[in-house]
Amino acid sequence: MTAQPAPVAVVTGGGSGTGLACASALSARGTSCVLVGRRQERLQAAATTLDAPATVMAADLTEPGTPDRIIEETLAAHRRIDVIVHSAGVFDKAPASEVTADHWQRVLDINLNVVMALTRAGWEALSDSGGQIVLISSIAAVQPFAGNAAYAASKGGLNALGEVLRLEGRDCGIRVITLSPAQIDTELWDGKAPESVRARMMPAAGVGELVADLVGTDRRIDIDPIIIRPVHDPWVEPEP
Ligand SMILES: NC(=O)c1ccc[n+]([C@@H]2O[C@H](COP(=O)([O-])OP(=O)(O)OC[C@H]3O[C@@H](n4cnc5c(N)ncnc54)[C@H](OP(=O)(O)O)[C@@H]3O)[C@@H](O)[C@H]2O)c1
Numbered sequence: 001m002t003a004q005p006a007p008v009a010v011v012t013g014g015g016s017g018t019g020l021a022c023a024s025a026l027s028a029r030g031t032s033c034v035l036v037g038r039r040q041e042r043l044q045a046a047a048t049t050l051d052a053p054a055t056v057m058a059a060d061l062t063e064p065g066t067p068d069r070i071i072e073e074t075l076a077a078h079r080r081i082d083v084i085v086h087s088a089g090v091f092d093k094a095p096a097s098e099v100t101a102d103h104w105q106r107v108l109d110i111n112l113n114v115v116m117a118l119t120r121a122g123w124e125a126l127s128d129s130g131g132q133i134v135l136i137s138s139i140a141a142v143q144p145f146a147g148n149a150a151y152a153a154s155k156g157g158l159n160a161l162g163e164v165l166r167l168e169g170r171d172c173g174i175r176v177i178t179l180s181p182a183q184i185d186t187e188l189w190d191g192k193a194p195e196s197v198r199a200r201m202m203p204a205a206g207v208g209e210l211v212a213d214l215v216g217t218d219r220r221i222d223i224d225p226i227i228i229r230p231v232h233d234p235w236v237e238p239e240p
Pocket of ligand 1: 014018088138
């Protein structure tokens with residue numbers, strides 16, 4: 001009897017925060033992760049913390065051709081892809097009246113366009129493996145707030161894309177999970193929130209565990225978009 005090959009996950013933004021937490025939890029369950037991000041050292045340092053063998057691909061996903069190359073190189077190395085976790089993203093804030101064309105393009109590119117490009121490139125491999133796609137969206141997709149026009153538009157688009165992929169994936173054996181989290185304590189908040197507020201945000205490790213648990217659920221279960229948030233608003237000082 002031949003041993004089953006280990007499942008393989010491509011995790012964008014896998015060098016830090018939510019992406020790394022997802023990779024850690026998937027890896028603890030025996031998944032080989034391919035960590036993608038721009039910072040080679042961060043990716044390598046992250047890979048050494050994982051339980052299962054991991055590889056890194058340092059690349060700017062917004063560069064034309066990069067999503068295709070990530071999939072090609074992953075298939076060349078592993079011959080299969082079971083999960084793509086789309087966690088790479090930026091949280092650049094500006095009121096709509098001050099959003100430059102460059103700002104808009106940068107946010108939409110990494111938060112939305114790259115997700116489409118990588119999904120398209122990986123669709124056949126995921127269909128072959130009966131694989132899964134995890135979209136790390138945001139609460140801003142469903143509850144936008146003033147001052148984050150490009151971010152909210154990108155995540156709103158991501159939720160809409162996720163719903164289309166979920167419906168289309170059903171016919172090809174691909175499950176699509178869209179997670180819309182509120183505040184997670186990651187470096188995305190560096191310089192944007194004080195320590196006291198960050199301490200009340202959701203821990204990235206907990207979000208990673210949730211993602212790995214969802215990926216591990218019985219495949220006869222279809223999963224609607226999920227909103228998660230800290231128990232209390234981290235920006236509101238608790239009563240003494
Ligand atoms: N933290 C929150 O409160 C929160 C809430 C809701 C949703 N989210 C979403 O969670 C996701 C992950 O964010 P995070 O909170 O974990 O923050 P993070 O640690 O800053 O993660 C963002 C990741 O995206 C990667 N990335 C950014 N631009 C890239 C590019 N052009 N090419 C390749 N990789 C790129 C970064 O790696 P490099 O810099 O090395 O490229 C980094 O690893 C984002 O999509 C974010 O919108 C976060």
